[in-house]
Amino acid sequence: MSRKLTIIGAAIVVLAAGGYFAMNKSSDTTTTNIAQTVTSSVASTPMFTIPLTDANTPTVQSFSNTIVPTINAKAWMVMDVSSGQIIAQSNPDERVAPASLTKLMTASLVFSAIDNHRLRLDQRVTVSEKAWKTGGSRMFIEVNKEVSIGDLLQGMIVQSGNDATIQLAESVSGSVDVFVDQMNKQAQAFGMRNTHFADPTGLPSPETYTTVRDLSVLAQHIIKDYPDYYHYFSQQEFTYNKIRQPNRNGLLSRNLGVDGLKTGHTDDAGYCLISTAKRDDRRLVVIMMGTKTIREREQFSQQLLDWGYQNFEARTFAPAGQAVISPRVYEGELKNVNLGTANGVVVTVPRDQAQNVQMLTQLNRKMVAPIAKGEALGTVQFVLDGKIVKQDTLVALEDIPQAGFFGRLWDKVVQLF
DSSP states (O other): OHHHHHHHHHHHHHHHTTSOOOOOOOOOOOOOOSOEEEOOSSSSSOOOOEEEOOTTSOOGGGGSOOOOOOOOSSEEEEEETTTTEEEEEESTTSOBOOGGGGHHHHHHHHHHHHHTTSSOTTOEEEOOHHHHHOOSSOOOOOTTOEEEHHHHHHHHHTSOOHHHHHHHHHHHHSSHHHHHHHHHHHHHHHTOTTOBOSSSSOOSOTTOBBOHHHHHHHHHHHHHHOGGGGGGGGOOEEEETTEEEEOSOGGGGSSSSEEEEEEEEETTTEEEEEEEEEETTEEEEEEEEEESSHHHHHHHHHHHHHHHHHHEEEEEEEOTTOOSBOOBOBSBSSSBOOEEOSSOEEEEEETTOGGGOEEEEEESSOOBSOBOTTOEEEEEEEEETTEEEEEEEEEESSOBOBOOHHHHHHHHHHHHO
16 A cells, blocks of 8 residues: 555656656557548549558458359459448459540549639630540540530540540640649549559550559549539430430440449450449449450449349448447546547448448557547447458547646546556
């Protein structure tokens, strides 16, 4: 007892002298990240945080006995946008030619320029000779004639016009070279680590390449960052200069809930399609690269969409702003701090398995005030069959100011025991 009194007395003397106000904090806990996150630093338009996956990220299908459909393509992926989880995939990190899927990155930069008031949809620009001469699929704009940014967007997205794409790049950045540099910077900011663009259109080049994994990130940014322009991707036809051209995405007209996103084709890339559908407020994305025919890219994409909806479901396990745990706080005005997730956690699981998901939490350090609202203080993991399905960061849902002198003193004494 005398030893404890001596310790308490020593602590009081140190505090009174102002030489000691903080206990040593435990070191940060090392955890395995299932999904990292990044936000864009290139465009000034606010970007959503998109989960990044890697080769170690488990697919939802690996937690089920469901048989994956047989898909004859170079690479493919089916992803649940609501959770950011991969349901199933094949060769997700194999380098592939994106063909006209490149235009999704071009569209991202154009949308950003409009949001930042550097362009307007009704703004008219004069068609350059370079844009007019661009080969491949065309919108059929005419050199030295004016065309609106809105029409060029439809020409690029609906008709996949390379001429419209070059004109948009020049309108945003002044030159194609500058625009391509911005495309590559945006790709890096998005976390597309295995992607490089040589031009805005996707015409064949050894310097234009990507992966299915990277395309899944780009697709999510298009869907989440630019809802005001998303309708262009579901537009089934566009007529310009008396020339009517249909959208090459044949799934748009099949009443499947498909409302985007983009087709692509070159001899090197094969037939490609990023399709996305929304059914019962749940959105899936299928990325199909390198089929032999248009029919196959649509057939396989539809097959994966139907399979994904039928065999898997998404559940909200940690609503945004709702406390997951409330650990004890020392030296604070409040005795507990509510920890939750910043944006909520939706987890995709095999159907009828949601009740078997366990939630585990881990704190990074001892909870000592002051604590700022939004401060990252731990992780929450969602476990199925002993394996981590998904994890997220736990943040403080409120500010916890320091207590007064005697309140801090009492908690320091309490911690000694």
